[in-house]
Amino acid sequence: MTSMMMRRTAYAAGLTAAALSMLAASTTATAQAAPANPTGLLAKESANSAAASPIAESYPDAAIGDGVTAGGYNQSRWAEDWSKLRDPKKRKDIVDQLKFISLAGDGDVYLTLSGEARLRVNQTTNPNLRDAEAQRQDILRLFGGADLHVGKHVRFYGELAHGTLEGENLGTALPNLRNKLAVQQAFVDLTGTVADVDVGVRYGRQTFADGPNLMVVPRDNNTLYFGFNGFRAWARAAGVRADVFDFKPTAYGNGGTQDDNAESARRFSGISTGIVVPETLFGGSKLYVDPFLWRLRNRTAVWGTDTAREVRNFYGLHVWGDAGPVNLDWTINYQGGSYDNRSIKAWLVLLAQTYQLGKGKTAPRVGFHADYASGGGAYGKGTLRNSLAPFGNNIYYSYQLFATPTNLIALAPNVTFSAFKKLRMTAEYQLSWRDTTTDAVYRANGTAFAGTQNFGGRKIADTIRFQATYPITSRLSLLGRYEHLIAGPALTNAGYKNSDFMAGWISYRF
Numbered sequence: 001m002t003s004m005m006m007r008r009t010a011y012a013a014g015l016t017a018a019a020l021s022m023l024a025a026s027t028t029a030t031a032q033a034a035p036a037n038p039t040g041l042l043a044k045e046s047a048n049s050a051a052a053s054p055i056a057e058s059y060p061d062a063a064i065g066d067g068v069t070a071g072g073y074n075q076s077r078w079a080e081d082w083s084k085l086r087d088p089k090k091r092k093d094i095v096d097q098l099k100f101i102s103l104a105g106d107g108d109v110y111l112t113l114s115g116e117a118r119l120r121v122n123q124t125t126n127p128n129l130r131d132a133e134a135q136r137q138d139i140l141r142l143f144g145g146a147d148l149h150v151g152k153h154v155r156f157y158g159e160l161a162h163g164t165l166e167g168e169n170l171g172t173a174l175p176n177l178r179n180k181l182a183v184q185q186a187f188v189d190l191t192g193t194v195a196d197v198d199v200g201v202r203y204g205r206q207t208f209a210d211g212p213n214l215m216v217v218p219r220d221n222n223t224l225y226f227g228f229n230g231f232r233a234w235a236r237a238a239g240v241r242a243d244v245f246d247f248k249p250t251a252y253g254n255g256g257t258q259d260d261n262a263e264s265a266r267r268f269s270g271i272s273t274g275i276v277v278p279e280t281l282f283g284g285s286k287l288y289v290d291p292f293l294w295r296l297r298n299r300t301a302v303w304g305t306d307t308a309r310e311v312r313n314f315y316g317l318h319v320w321g322d323a324g325p326v327n328l329d330w331t332i333n334y335q336g337g338s339y340d341n342r343s344i345k346a347w348l349v350l351l352a353q354t355y356q357l358g359k360g361k362t363a364p365r366v367g368f369h370a371d372y373a374s375g376g377g378a379y380g381k382g383t384l385r386n387s388l389a390p391f392g393n394n395i396y397y398s399y400q401l402f403a404t405p406t407n408l409i410a411l412a413p414n415v416t417f418s419a420f421k422k423l424r425m426t427a428e429y430q431l432s433w434r435d436t437t438t439d440a441v442y443r444a445n446g447t448a449f450a451g452t453q454n455f456g457g458r459k460i461a462d463t464i465r466f467q468a469t470y471p472i473t474s475r476l477s478l479l480g481r482y483e484h485l486i487a488g489p490a491l492t493n494a495g496y497k498n499s500d501f502m503a504g505w506i507s508y509r510f
Contacts, residue, residue, distance in 0.1 A: 058198060059236035063274055063288045063321075065210025065243055067218070071474045073509060075218055075225075076207045077114040077145045078157045078185070086110070095475070095510045108151050113510075115144035120505035122167075124400060129449070129487060129496040133169055139177065139505075140164040141223045143184055153192050159185040160257070163223035175254035176224045182252055182260050184225055201233040205250060208232065210243050210272040211292055212318045212331040214350055214392040214405060221395045224252060229262040239276040245269060249391070268390065270294030270314070277321070287321035296390050301339060302447070303378040303386065308340030312388060316348075325356040327365070339384045346387040347374045348405055354416070362424075364417035375407020375435035379453050386439065394444040397430065398463060399483045400501045401444035408442070408460070409433045423470050430463040434490050441490050449496060457489025480504045 061069070066079040074080050085091050085100035086107045101111040122137040143161035150156070165178035175182075187204025207218040207227050218225040228247035235242050246269040253259025270293050277287035294314040301310035316333035330353075335346040354367030376385040389405045397403035397410060412430035419425055434441060437456050440448035463485050470478040483501040 059238065059241045059274065060276065060288075063276070063290075064234075064236060064241065065272055065274070067207075067209040071471075073474070075220055076209065077159070078147055078155075078206075080112075080114070082112050098510065105151075110149050112147040112149075113145070114147070115142075116507060116509040117142055118505055118507040120503065122501070122503045124499060124501050126497045126499040127169060127171075129402065129485075129491060129499055131497055135169040135171075136167040137170065137177075138164075138166045139223055143224075145185070153190060155189040155191075157185060157187055157189070159183070161224050165223070173254070175252035176222045176226070179224055179252060179254050181256050182224055183257050185227060196237065198236045199234065201231065203231055205229050206232065208245065208247065208391075210245070211290075211294075212316070212320075212333075212350065212392070213329070214331070214396055215314075215316075215333070215348075215389045216391045217393050219391075219394055221401075226250070226391060228268065241274045243272045245272075265299045267297045268294065282323040285321065285323040287319065287323060290318040290320070292316045292318065294390075295337075296388075303339060303384060304448075304453075305379070306340060310337065310339040310344075312337040312339075312344055312390075314390075326353060327356070327367075328353040333387075335387055342377070342382065342384050344384045346385050347372065348387040348389065349373075350405070354414075362418040364415065366413075366415050368411065368413040370412075371405060371408065371410045373405035373408040373435065375439045378439050378448070380438075385436075386442075388446070397432070398444065398485065399465065399481050399503065400485065400499060402485060402499070403432060403460070403463075404442050404444045404446060406442040406446065407435050407439045409435055412463075422472075423468060425469075426465075426467045428463075428465045430461075430465065432460040432463065433458045433488075434460060437490070449491065449494065451494040452490055452496075455490070455493035457491075457493045459488030460490045461488050462486040475510055476506070476508050478504070478506055 067075050069079060072080060072082070082099040085096055086102075091097055091100075098113040100107070101113070103109045103111060118141040120139040120141070122139070124135045126132060127135040141161070141163055143159060145157065145159035148156045161179070161182050161184040163177055163179040165173050183205060185205050185207060187202050187206045189200060189202045191198070191200035193199070205227055207225055209217050218227065227250040229250060230245065230247040232243060232245040234244075246267075248262040248264075248267050251261050251263045272290060272292040274288055274290045277285060277289060279285060281287075292314065296312045296314070298310045300307055313336045314333055315336070316331060318331045320329040321327070329350070331348065331350040333348040335344060335348065337344040349372040350369070351371065352367070352369035354365040357364045357366065373387040374385050375387070377383055378386050386406050394401055394404070397405070397408070410430055410432045412428050414426060414428035416424065416426045437458055438453065440453040441460050442448055463483060466482045468480045472478065481501070481503045485499045485501075487496050487498050
């Protein structure tokens with residue numbers, strides 16, 4: 001084992017020990033405060049949640065940091081639980097046969113197969129917000145996964161992916177859009193129960209979503225998912241949990257499986273924790289409080305005209321869930337550290353909330369999100385005040401990827417409603433400004449709109465957005481998006497234009 005591997009292993013072990021100590025100290029107190037049956041089920045949680053362990057209640061599946069499971073399916077396919085299909089009587093068709101393939105021990109060793117095929121078309125006018133011919137992207141996603149469970153404590157998961165990109169005015173095709181074949185995920189899990197606490201460790205290539213959606217998520221908008229390489233370990237009791245991790249992002253090539261590697265320039269590590277808020281508070285709430293402490297090291301960070309080493313620490317609190325008809329997702333995050341021997345002092349405040357008008361899953365919801373992402377310092381020599389959402393949902397502010405929570409103030413009222421029986425529609429009007437006019441406007445990939453730092457104008461844009469989703473079946477769905485971006489002075493003063501975006505796709509998954 002190399003010295004670097006030894007240091008990484010020791011680091012992960014130290015974080016795991018800290019997490020276990022935290023849980024051991026807090027489990028007794030939390031047990032008294034937590035509800036008797038802290039299922040914490042949200043509207044987004046899967047109907048096939050795993051049963052509690054025989055020794056102690058488990059932490060609610062909806063909040064363990066593995067993303068959203070709906071109708072049995074999750075963006076990270078390994079987060080799905082198809083063990084209910086152990087009983088052949090519950091298998092409805094030939095696809096169900098693939099979800100539980102018994103290999104030995106009357107089902108103690110079993111294999112779950114999964115996959116997705118998605119055909120998508122994007123049309124963008126004035127690509128890059130410049131006066132230019134429209135861009136059309138014809139995109140095909142194909143991937144398949146195999147999940148092998150060996151008894152109760154060992155699991156192996158692997159996933160291969162392919163991406164095709166054709167169209168007009170494409171420019172340079174990134175390998176997360178066009179890729180012959182890539183190892184999207186490949187890891188091993190070891191799990192067990194220690195002192196009434198469910199514990200586990202995962203090593204390998206994996207997706208990761210244990211944090212606010214705007215800060216870390218596998219990014220479904222890409223053809224290939226955004227993933228990491230390294231360790232993740234967890235400890236979960238009935239009302240409290242902790243996850244520790246030490247990762248390097250995956251750097252895809254665009255050839256075969258031999259050119260996908262862990263990035264050498266970036267390393268992402270830290271601890272994400274969670275506490276179940278007692279259901280008796282706020283009239284029967286399903287709320288969670290998730291403190292987190294992360295570190296991102298980047299040897300090639302770009303701010304302004306400089307490329308230098310950055311060490312950025314994230315001190316955050318994520319509060320989310322349901323309180324009666326109100327659904328909320330709030331994050332407050334202070335960012336410190338250093339960039340090129342300059343101090344970092346930045347803030348990220350993300351406040352999203354909706355109110356359900358009526359009862360039932362199809363009842364309309366009205367709401368808004370109000371966000372503040374500090375800015376300033378990229379084009380100077382003093383303190384860097386630009387905030388950063390390291391690996392988050394890159395379409396949250398723009399389907400066209402024209403905005404990100406850096407030097408940004410955004411306010412967006414929205415409404416979600418059902419038309420007909422299954423058609424679910426969302427409409428949003430977003431207003432956005434710069435926090436400071438002496439810094440640039442930034443895209444979703446973190447790069448600046450060139451020249452915007454040299455012109456005045458606080459208003460970035462008004463953005464009108466629509467999305468429609470139609471699930472034909474639980475496996476087959478249609479989705480459409482439209483966005484009209486009305487460029488404000490922060491963009492137009494630097495020569496940027498308005499833009500329209502339309503997208504539609506059909507997706508089949510099993």
